[in-house]
Amino acid sequence: DSGVTQTPKHLITATGQRVTLRCSPRSGDLSVYWYQQSLDQGLQFLIQYYNGEERAKGNILERFSAQQFPDLHSELNLSSLELGDSALYFCASSVVLGGPETQYFGPGTRLLVL
């Protein structure tokens, strides 16, 4: 158990819908990262937050957004969902911004868009 929690574990929804994925980092970790794992793209970095502020963006679609709250939990919002958004979404956390720091991964949320 990494100490990073993600909810829900599984999510099934329809095209065009909007979902919210939630992540609670390890106690004391200020930095949260979101990754998407899909069969065709592999594991890709989406976005990073540090202490409530966005710090880095990767290959995140405009339909996706995220935020980190004062209690440091983070939410990833996916809207106007398409079939291709079906994937495993991971959250990771680390203590500080930048490196060298180890990122600890949550169990993931598996999203299926029908």
Added chain:
Amino acid sequence: AQSVTQPDIHITVSEGASLELRCNYSYGATPYLFWYVQSPGQGLQLLLKYFSGDTLVQGIKGFEAEFKRSQSSFNLRKPSVHWSDAAEYFCAVGARNQGGKLIFGQGTELSVKP
């Protein structure tokens, strides 16, 4: 641009045999390097990491990896594989000047024959 290559998509070894999983990276400076393991339906567990110093690093579950700057490689090894090692293994590189985001290889799926 940074990249990570895991040349072997799938490897099968016999239980008790030695294992080496290859990882090559492309990065302009000394990177942070990681190996993670993902069991079916599970999240990513950190096996080991290299930040600096001794180029041979030890990890959990009897794994080790060697950083070879001249070859831009960070291969993962285990002297004797156990059936429980069957999983997918990911090599990742972190950039020292780009926050903490990780670039992952495509993964190597390990099967273990009895």
